[in-house]
Amino acid sequence: MILGLPIHFLGYHQGCWRLPDVPADGVLQFEHFAECARIAERGKLDFVFLADSAAVRNLDDPSIPRDREHEHLRMEPMALLAALAMVTERIGLVATVSTTYNEPFMVARGFASLDHIAGGRIGWNLVTGFSRDEARNYGYDAVIDSDTRHERAREFVDVVNGLYDSWDDGAFPRDRATGIYFDRAKMHFLDHRGTHFTVRGPLDVQTPPQRHLPIITAGYSDQANEFTAERANAVYSAAPTIEVGRAYYADVKNRMAKYGRPPEAVTVLAGIMPFLGRTRQEARDKLDRLQSLIQPEVGLGMLRLHNFPDLRGHDIDGPMPEVALSRGRYDMFSDMLLERVRRENLTIRQTYEVIAEGFWQYGKVGTASDIADVMEEWFTTGAADGFNVQCPYLPGGAADFVDLVVPELQRRGLFRKQYEEATLRERLGMAPAVSRYATTREELPA
Amino acid sequence: MMPLGISLSAPAAVTDFDQVLAAAQAAEAAGFDFLCLPERPGLDPIALAAALAAGTERIGLVPSCSAPFHQPYNLARRLGSIDHISQGRFGWALQPAPPLPEIEHFAHLPMPASDIAVPRAAELAGIVAALWDSWDDDAFLRDKASGMYFDRAKFHWLNHEGAHYRVRGPLDTARPPQGRPPMMVLGGTTIAHDLACAAAEILHSLPRHLADARATRAGLQRGLAEQGRSADALCILAGIAPTSADVQPGPLRVSETPAMIAALMGEWRDTGAVDGFIIHLSDSPEAITQVAMDLMPALRERGLRDALPPRSPLRDRLGLHAAPSRYAA
Numbered sequence A: 001m002i003l004g005l006p007i008h009f010l011g012y013h014q015g016c017w018r019l020p021d022v023p024a025d026g027v028l029q030f031e032h033f034a035e036c037a038r039i040a041e042r043g044k045l046d047f048v049f050l051a052d053s054a055a056v057r058n059l060d061d062p063s064i065p066r067d068r069e070h071e072h073l074r075m076e077p078m079a080l081l082a083a084l085a086m087v088t089e090r091i092g093l094v095a096t097v098s099t100t101y102n103e104p105f106m107v108a109r110g111f112a113s114l115d116h117i118a119g120g121r122i123g124w125n126l127v128t129g130f131s132r133d134e135a136r137n138y139g140y141d142a143v144i145d146s147d148t149r150h151e152r153a154r155e156f157v158d159v160v161n162g163l164y165d166s167w168d169d170g171a172f173p174r175d176r177a178t179g180i181y182f183d184r185a186k187m188h189f190l191d192h193r194g195t196h197f198t199v200r201g202p203l204d205v206q207t208p209p210q211r212h213l214p215i216i217t218a219g220y221s222d223q224a225n226e227f228t229a230e231r232a233n234a235v236y237s238a239a240p241t242i243e244v245g246r247a248y249y250a251d252v253k254n255r256m257a258k259y260g261r262p263p264e265a266v267t268v269l270a271g272i273m274p275f276l277g278r279t280r281q282e283a284r285d286k287l288d289r290l291q292s293l294i295q296p297e298v299g300l301g302m303l304r305l306h307n308f309p310d311l312r313g314h315d316i317d318g319p320m321p322e323v324a325l326s327r328g329r330y331d332m333f334s335d336m337l338l339e340r341v342r343r344e345n346l347t348i349r350q351t352y353e354v355i356a357e358g359f360w361q362y363g364k365v366g367t368a369s370d371i372a373d374v375m376e377e378w379f380t381t382g383a384a385d386g387f388n389v390q391c392p393y394l395p396g397g398a399a400d401f402v403d404l405v406v407p408e409l410q411r412r413g414l415f416r417k418q419y420e421e422a423t424l425r426e427r428l429g430m431a432p433a434v435s436r437y438a439t440t441r442e443e444l445p446a
Numbered sequence B: 001m002m003p004l005g006i007s008l009s010a011p012a013a014v015t016d017f018d019q020v021l022a023a024a025q026a027a028e029a030a031g032f033d034f035l036c037l038p039e040r041p042g043l044d045p046i047a048l049a050a051a052l053a054a055g056t057e058r059i060g061l062v063p064s065c066s067a068p069f070h071q072p073y074n075l076a077r078r079l080g081s082i083d084h085i086s087q088g089r090f091g092w093a094l095q096p097a098p099p100l101p102e103i104e105h106f107a108h109l110p111m112p113a114s115d116i117a118v119p120r121a122a123e124l125a126g127i128v129a130a131l132w133d134s135w136d137d138d139a140f141l142r143d144k145a146s147g148m149y150f151d152r153a154k155f156h157w158l159n160h161e162g163a164h165y166r167v168r169g170p171l172d173t174a175r176p177p178q179g180r181p182p183m184m185v186l187g188g189t190t191i192a193h194d195l196a197c198a199a200a201e202i203l204h205s206l207p208r209h210l211a212d213a214r215a216t217r218a219g220l221q222r223g224l225a226e227q228g229r230s231a232d233a234l235c236i237l238a239g240i241a242p243t244s245a246d247v248q249p250g251p252l253r254v255s256e257t258p259a260m261i262a263a264l265m266g267e268w269r270d271t272g273a274v275d276g277f278i279i280h281l282s283d284s285p286e287a288i289t290q291v292a293m294d295l296m297p298a299l300r301e302r303g304l305r306d307a308l309p310p311r312s313p314l315r316d317r318l319g320l321h322a323a324p325s326r327y328a329a
């Protein structure tokens, strides 16, 4: 089982920043991230994960009270990852970088450098940017259509991996006696000329330790899933129920055959949000405490973000009125939620509390063994190959997971007790990367 | 105190991170104010600065980047983050026009004609600095009891629509600890001096002798006045290298004894030709320590340096004024 820890602001639950033990200013304190990463490494997790979108979103929508939320400020992931490499030794480090608002040469150079600094522990969460607020920070009036973004992403990956292959193994004899620093015959100009990019190469950084860094993707649009099947090594999936998880899992894996890839070449990581206690009652109390910290205005804003209309002015403890959902990022999940609202006669407050408890991710309230049970079920019945553990609050939620759930997973033989592999590629079960220029037998890994 | 930096300027690519880390730690232990990480083959300077921010405690970190290859929003958040990580020890050097071989990796981008390289880089630098002011210093209440995280009256849309960039803002990180991490320009060319007068706070100059340094200063003062900036808005630091150093050509080479070098530095400083110096060295920690052991006592004797400078923001160490937000009353 593969386990990642997203260090997502102060946690995934909207109320988390108001808990007494959560550092409300942590998003700008390197020590907050360092502490979370050290906890994850103590638990032998595979990687920490930094999601990203280069904007403060929805600031101009009066129905979304961003001023009462904690998710707006961040540290830029590539810079943060370089610093985290200094305070960790074994754990993988994954940063999100968009192919829409960056240059492939810069990204290749940055990631190659990070991979050297971290000794082969870096992964790239590749996104194409879904947010209009982000687009407007880069001179666009609206988000480019998904087809064009994914077409650019494909070419972008070709260029980046091509640049990583600029130098063959052994290209730098650095021989003081002969004075030969690098071997010209082992250097390649990429000379890429495509629709979006013209890049000569070579990369001016030596081949990164992993040669090709693992690529992680996320999303559930048709374009995103197709890209995942074709190019990704792992995917962060969105699934609020095991049925949705299995359907997503099968969908991605079924798409892979036409690219000549075996299903195990993509590791599916489901998002799970554990509300964890030593007893079920303690777990329930923790969730209740967090739910009580969501201000009603914030809850109504959450509904807005998930396709519900502006419900300001309604009694939040009254029944959800007749509503027509708009279309947006989470259509399938919003539709599922509305069905549940109707089936269970939920109030407005109960509806946003359902979102906070796990909307596109799977929320589970219980003891370590309850949480391990569901993880085992997802893992063994084709819903996930691993998880991104979305702690509702940080760093305490990560410490609880590592101290309580990890030992339980280890006891069941589902998770490692020691780090063995050196690189993130190896940990994700990937074979050593082979240069596109490797032709002779001896250059191919055994 | 006379600002004193060091520039890692080995002629060959440096791809061994441990060597760079050891060099940075040696420079820090020797009491240098900051470390320049120039653009050169090898590890990316901005990535290096971010890693070194966590691997050092006192020394300033100043990586270089080339203006045409970066989006201002990306630069503002990445560089601002490093100022947060380093707790105010960050500065950056902006190169308006990169050399030809680099341009070939970006041939799909429209490259600015040479006559607009400076205005374009100045616009970029202006946007970066403006994005850093997106949130007022006291914007964040983080009041757990009332549930108010920030004050809506204290952030600013940028809505920049310029000749070269459109950026809406606000930035997704808070004001850097220094407010405005200082920007450096590597001098020696007319366009570099134009950009320095328009937008920089540090000029890394490369004078050949004292008269040259004085002429440069005089020219820059005129340029600053034309831009409506005061003469002390730009800190001028001259690059010098011990003759034994294995570094790229550029800096003035000095071959005197440590006492004579210290005397020369004092003279240049006292005549107002420069404000301080940047010593060019290879990435060898031993060479850095050796130079420091030779030179620092001589500088201390002349009152040009303290024993070990305090842990303070890079702006302070360079003698730059505080940088309040453009929106501060």
Ligand SMILES: Cc1cc2nc3c(=O)[nH]c(=O)nc-3n(C[C@H](O)[C@H](O)[C@H](O)COP(=O)(O)O)c2cc1C
Pocket: A050, A051, A052, A053, A096, A127, A128, A129, A130, A146, A218, A219, A220, A221, A222, A223, A224, A236, A237, A238, A271
């Ligand atoms: C679990 C999950 C995590 C995601 N994380 C990010 C992220 O960190 N940054 C980002 O820009 N997009 C993120 N996305 C959005 C997707 O990358 C994708 O853009 C989205 O599903 C919309 O599809 P489209 O790109 O085809 O429009 C995430 C999506 C999911 C489901």
